[in-house]
Amino acid sequence: MRLSVNEITLVNMDELEAAARKERESTQLKLSFFVVGAVSLSWFFGTFGFSYMWCMLIILFVFTVYYRKNCRILEAKVREAEIKVHRKKALRDEETAEWLNFIINRW
Numbered sequence: 001m002r003l004s005v006n007e008i009t010l011v012n013m014d015e016l017e018a019a020a021r022k023e024r025e026s027t028q029l030k031l032s033f034f035v036v037g038a039v040s041l042s043w044f045f046g047t048f049g050f051s052y053m054w055c056m057l058i059i060l061f062v063f064t065v066y067y068r069k070n071c072r073i074l075e076a077k078v079r080e081a082e083i084k085v086h087r088k089k090a091l092r093d094e095e096t097a098e099w100l101n102f103i104i105n106r107w
Contacts, residue, residue, distance in 0.1 A: 020080055024073050031069050038062040 038058050045054045 017080065017084075020076065024076070027069060027073060031066060034065065035062060 038061070042055045042058050045051075045058075
């Protein structure tokens, strides 16, 4: 069984998408554990009578980390979608005559 170039590229794209999805899920899981750890640390500080300022610092830190990680995940997802669209356009079998129309319209 021989695969065409389009089929090979689609197989590679599927593998890349699966790897990227797995990486996103791993990052989200780590981020969830980070938030749970920060909440536990805040509870610990509150239980033992530490200042509220510590809790505010922890909340600020958690928000910053959470926001940055989610932005990176979203940017990666958008980048993947753009690459997928460009590859589909580049790999389609039909050829347009837009370049020929452009040249004819110049004359």
